Amino acid sequence: MREIRERLGLKNPLCLALDLTDRGQGLALLRDLGPLVGMVKCGPVPYLSWGESFLSTAEELGIPVFLDLKWHDIPNTIFETLSRLPSPAIRMVTIHAQGGQAMIAAARRALDASESEPPALIAVTLLTHLTEVEVKEMGYPSREEGVARLGSVALSSGADGLVMSPGELARARTRWGGTPYFVTPGIRPQGPIGARDDQFNARSPREALNEGSDLLVVGRPIIAARDPREATYSLLADLG
Numbered sequence: 715m716r717e718i719r720e721r722l723g724l725k726n727p728l729c730l731a732l733d734l735t736d737r738g739q740g741l742a743l744l745r746d747l748g749p750l751v752g753m754v755k756c757g758p759v760p761y762l763s764w765g766e767s768f769l770s771t772a773e774e775l776g777i778p779v780f781l782d783l784k785w786h787d788i789p790n791t792i793f794e795t796l797s798r799l800p801s802p803a804i805r806m807v808t809i810h811a812q813g814g815q816a817m818i819a820a821a822r823r824a825l826d827a828s829e830s831e832p833p834a835l836i837a838v839t840l841l842t843h844l845t846e847v848e849v850k851e852m853g854y855p856s857r858e859e860g861v862a863r864l865g866s867v868a869l870s871s872g873a874d875g876l877v878m879s880p881g882e883l884a885r886a887r888t889r890w891g892g893t894p895y896f897v898t899p900g901i902r903p904q905g906p907i908g909a910r911d912d913q914f915n916a917r918s919p920r921e922a923l924n925e926g927s928d929l930l931v932v933g934r935p936i937i938a939a940r941d942p943r944e945a946t947y948s949l950l951a952d953l954g
């Protein structure tokens with residue numbers, strides 16, 4: 715099977731998270747900005763409101779979709795779910811690393827059984843909003859250690875890559891090398907000083923790329939901007 719980055723063949727590392735409930739607004743942004751970015755992300759918010767038209771429009775325009783439904787279930791359910799992806803436009807999917815070895819291996823088997831080239835299988839380690847205090851309450855000694863443990867399980871069970879916050883990237887690259895595909899939400903134009911919303915450890919696009927990210931997931935800095943097109947160009951300019 716071809717190497718993951720080659721398989722995805724994205725035009726740039728920006729992924730637009732269209733977390734919008736309004737179908738008209740969402741489709742307009744998909745048509746306008748989708749052709750500018752490497753990927754568009756369809757999470758649960760658009761999927762439940764206008765998912766079918768999201769996928770058919772992306773398919774029609776040839777825009778790669780990251781279907782981000784973060785599955786976390788028993789292996790049989792995961793296998794059946796991932797055997798039925800609804801559109802060939804879907805080039806990346808997420809599962810939770812906390813589902814463990816058997817669940818992740820079931821996801822891998824389901825994707826590998828498809829006749830076409832499988833989408834990237836990406837495991838969410840610790841959600842980016844979680845603070846050090848919260849992860850300690852959950853039983854991990856620190857964010858870094860939690861990402862290391864969950865990431866090791868996921869990568870050794872067949873995941874192509876991981877979601878983590880940009881603050882964990884540098885250590886993750888040292889630990890796992892250049893092969894795994896790293897996806898980072900928590901991207902903010904002005905880095906740690908700018909508006910972070912609920913994102914812990916935010917970084918600018920350039921900082922995240924320098925620290926080893928492959929895909930920068932950006933939602934509100936674009937979709938809530940006064941001029942989303944201008945915001946997209948400005949983020950792309952930061953990527954150089």
Ligand SMILES: O=C(O)c1cc(=O)[nH]c(=O)n1[C@@H]1O[C@H](COP(=O)(O)O)[C@@H](O)[C@H]1O
Nearest residue numbers: 731757782840841842877899931932933934
């Ligand atoms: O899997 C994700 O995309 C994801 C994982 C995670 O740990 N944190 C996280 O923020 N996300 C998603 O990344 C996007 C970030 O959006 P903004 O914070 O608006 O830029 C949202 O769609 C989140 O659902």
